[in-house]
Amino acid sequence: MAKAIFGVDLGGTTVKLGLFDTEGNALDKWEIPTRKEENGKNILPDIAQSVKEKMSEKGYAGSDVAGIGIGVPGPVDSAGTIYKAANLGWGVMNINDELGALTGLTVKAGNDANVAALGEMWKGGGQGYRNMVAVTLGTGVGGGIIVDGQLLAGATGAGGEIGHIHVNDEEEDACGCGNHGCLEQYASATGVVRLAKKALAESDRDSVLRSGELSAKSVFDAVKAGDALAMEVAEKFGEYLGKGLASVACVVNPEIFVIGGGVSKAGPVLLDYIEKYYKPYVFHGSRDAKFALATLGNDAGIYGAARLVLS
Amino acid sequence: MAKAIFGVDLGGTTVKLGLFDTEGNALDKWEIPTRKEENGKNILPDIAQSVKEKMSEKGYAGSDVAGIGIGVPGPVDSAGTIYKAANLGWGVMNINDELGALTGLTVKAGNDANVAALGEMWKGGGQGYRNMVAVTLGTGVGGGIIVDGQLLAGATGAGGEIGHIHVNDEEEDACGCGNHGCLEQYASATGVVRLAKKALAESDRDSVLRSGELSAKSVFDAVKAGDALAMEVAEKFGEYLGKGLASVACVVNPEIFVIGGGVSKAGPVLLDYIEKYYKPYVFHGSRDAKFALATLGNDAGIYGAARLVLS
Numbered sequence: 001m002a003k004a005i006f007g008v009d010l011g012g013t014t015v016k017l018g019l020f021d022t023e024g025n026a027l028d029k030w031e032i033p034t035r036k037e038e039n040g041k042n043i044l045p046d047i048a049q050s051v052k053e054k055m056s057e058k059g060y061a062g063s064d065v066a067g068i069g070i071g072v073p074g075p076v077d078s079a080g081t082i083y084k085a086a087n088l089g090w091g092v093m094n095i096n097d098e099l100g101a102l103t104g105l106t107v108k109a110g111n112d113a114n115v116a117a118l119g120e121m122w123k124g125g126g127q128g129y130r131n132m133v134a135v136t137l138g139t140g141v142g143g144g145i146i147v148d149g150q151l152l153a154g155a156t157g158a159g160g161e162i163g164h165i166h167v168n169d170e171e172e173d174a175c176g177c178g179n180h181g182c183l184e185q186y187a188s189a190t191g192v193v194r195l196a197k198k199a200l201a202e203s204d205r206d207s208v209l210r211s212g213e214l215s216a217k218s219v220f221d222a223v224k225a226g227d228a229l230a231m232e233v234a235e236k237f238g239e240y241l242g243k244g245l246a247s248v249a250c251v252v253n254p255e256i257f258v259i260g261g262g263v264s265k266a267g268p269v270l271l272d273y274i275e276k277y278y279k280p281y282v283f284h285g286s287r288d289a290k291f292a293l294a295t296l297g298n299d300a301g302i303y304g305a306a307r308l309v310l311s
Numbered sequence: 312m313a314k315a316i317f318g319v320d321l322g323g324t325t326v327k328l329g330l331f332d333t334e335g336n337a338l339d340k341w342e343i344p345t346r347k348e349e350n351g352k353n354i355l356p357d358i359a360q361s362v363k364e365k366m367s368e369k370g371y372a373g374s375d376v377a378g379i380g381i382g383v384p385g386p387v388d389s390a391g392t393i394y395k396a397a398n399l400g401w402g403v404m405n406i407n408d409e410l411g412a413l414t415g416l417t418v419k420a421g422n423d424a425n426v427a428a429l430g431e432m433w434k435g436g437g438q439g440y441r442n443m444v445a446v447t448l449g450t451g452v453g454g455g456i457i458v459d460g461q462l463l464a465g466a467t468g469a470g471g472e473i474g475h476i477h478v479n480d481e482e483e484d485a486c487g488c489g490n491h492g493c494l495e496q497y498a499s500a501t502g503v504v505r506l507a508k509k510a511l512a513e514s515d516r517d518s519v520l521r522s523g524e525l526s527a528k529s530v531f532d533a534v535k536a537g538d539a540l541a542m543e544v545a546e547k548f549g550e551y552l553g554k555g556l557a558s559v560a561c562v563v564n565p566e567i568f569v570i571g572g573g574v575s576k577a578g579p580v581l582l583d584y585i586e587k588y589y590k591p592y593v594f595h596g597s598r599d600a601k602f603a604l605a606t607l608g609n610d611a612g613i614y615g616a617a618r619l620v621l622s
Contacts, residue, residue, distance in 0.1 A: 075596055078459060083596075131466040145562065147463055148389060154564025155442040158596025165558045166592045169480070177594060247476045251456065251562040253465025281477045283488060285386055285394075285469025 003066040004058070005309045006051050006105075009112065009301030010034065010072045012087045015047060018302035019054060022066065022310065024123045028054065029302070039089035048102035067106035068099060069305035071115030075157025080109040083157055108308045112301055114151045114160055116260070117144020118311070119304030124296040125258040133254045134294065135162065135245065137216075137263035140176070141184040141191075145252055150311060152252070163188070165244045186240035189262050192216040196233045205229055220266030234273050242277025249278075249286035260294025268293065314377035315369070316620045317362050317416075318430075320423065320612030321345065321383045323398045326358060329613035330365060333377065333621065335434045339365065340613070350400035359413035378417035379410060380616035382426030386468025391420040394468055419619045423612055425462045425471055427571070428455020429622070430615030435607040436569040444565045445605065446473065446556065448527075448574035451487070452495040452502075456563055461622060463563070474499070476555045497551035500573050503527040507544045516540055531577035545584050553588025560589075560597035571605025579604065 002021050009016040012034060019028040032050050035042040074085035080096030095109035117134030126132040130149040136142035141163030145152040152159045163184035164177050171181035185191050196209055196219050207229035208222045222230030245257055264270060271291045279287055296303055313332050320327040323345060330339040343361050346353040385396035391407030406420035428445030437443040441460040447453040452474030456463040463470045474495035475488050482492035496502050507520055507530050518540035519533045533541030556568055575581060582602045590598055607614055
């Protein structure tokens with residue numbers, strides 16, 4: 001029998017788990033809660049327990065399983081050491097070793113955004129490419145860089161932190177990271193709302209955005225309905241993101257950018273705004289990079305975690 | 312006997328060649344002219360001829376040689392295909408195959424700036440590191456990215472083109488690449504002179520830069536002599552370069568930046584100006600990256616080319 005792989009996506013409230021074959025077919029999918037109390041000391045034992053139960057349910061011996069891949073919310077280097085996961089209460093530890101000791105299985109850990117990128121390359125919007133940048137436009141802006149089919153973790157696991165590329169010299173508000181003018185301040189879900197609020201405050205012009213709750217979704221819905229003010233917000237969003245991704249391309253020269261996260265639910269119109277501003281800022285050698293939407297949604301993490309075991 | 316390696320640095324006027332052992336000790340070093348006539352059709356045969364002559368001089372059989380590494384002035388992908396070398400008159404071709412057929416030896420080709428980076432990692436300013444960004448401040452600004460000990464070539468060989476990262480929204484002059492506000496417009500030797508000319512034109516203030524020939528060297532000599540206007544130019548240089556390298560760090564999270572090229576002859580003062588502006592713009596996960604000067608000078612290319620054979 002072909003070996004099975006566990007893919008684990010460790011989040012702040014829920015641990016998503018998936019069982020895959022080596023071709024990337026999902027055989028099973030389930031969730032357990034993330035128990036963060038006592039500095040998260042139960043998290044890895046809970047995952048180990050859940051994996052063992054699934055193995056027993058399926059009648060798998062250890063030799064039937066290629067390993068466990070796991071994406072975690074913090075910087076992880078290529079050896080599986082996590083440097084900080086404030087969210088989980090964890091200090092520095094080697095996840096490959098810890099979870100390996102608990103399960104007797106081979107474990108490969110990576111940063112969650114990076115791992116999700118690997119998932120999109122394997123079975124999502126980046127299928128067929130080996131040089132890819134995944135961009136997650138969620139509460140923040142995350143990135144995952146894949147070079148020649150391998151994740152770029154970085155020296156201290158901070159590779160692909162593209163949300164903190166500086167794109168605006170004029171910014172007066174601080175980013176969550178403490179700097180000013182980070183890409184995340186304009187291209188995240190929060191960033192889009194921020195741009196919209198500023199645009200609304202700067203004039204008295206009519207806009208459907210003046211009524212109802214303001215969100216990245218409502219902004220791009222208004223764009224699709226032809227709302228002029230919302231379209232100006234989208235231009236600014238596109239300019240900051242296009243410019244930032246042009247810088248990324250000057251460094252890693254990818255074949256494709258795969259755009260995911262909540263904001264990406266706006267659909268193809270989003271790519272138009274990004275590409276419009278990407279092209280004039282990028283070096284010609286990277287001008288033909290493609291742009292695509294992510295397709296795996298919340299499952300990108302478990303797919304990528306499983307793929308990590310094969311790399 | 313330990314195998315020998317040829318390292319070749321192909322430039323627009325001269326081909327530098329070196330013979331190394333696998334530990335990176337230089338056994339010999341020589342040059343031949345680059346014959347660019349007839350679309351550069353003699354260049355690879357000339358190199359092959361020179362390698363064969365050296366093998367015969369040393370009494371080497373093919374089995375005594377691990378291979379030939381070669382750095383070329385154009386984008387080269389990880390399989391050795393060069394996409395364009397306007398300088399040499401070359402079209403698209405696979406250098407590994409072509410030079411391999413001419414010599415019967417294993418050949419590995421890379422972009423010259425990337426290959427020089429590998430040399431600095433092996434035997435220069437980046438010795439002991441595996442995640443490094445080499446920055447060459449010459450006529451232009453080149454870059455070489457090394458991730459986990461491997462060169463990052465990029466999808467079309469345009470990885471590490473950090474001179475074309477956009478760092479200034481206000482720029483009205485075009486960069487050589489056609490864009491506006493590229494890092495190269497401020498941090499290259501030409502860029503430093505440009506900044507100095509602007510500063511001199513903007514006021515009537517005294518400065519030693521008002522007499523004699525203006526060059527990156529004269530600007531940094533004036534900085535060391537305490538010339539106020541030159542120091543302001545150095546601040547601007549540091550701000551653009553520090554900001555640009557902060558973006559690079561957000562993408563690849565290196566352990567160290569190694570600064571080389573003609574401008575780097577200014578010495579350690581240069582690093583002070585860069586680091587001053589790097590730190591406030593960079594994501595905290597990359598804030599502790601080190602800065603060092605390149606040490607191999609014009610030999611970085613032949614060292615790196617030889618190292619390419621081992622990777």
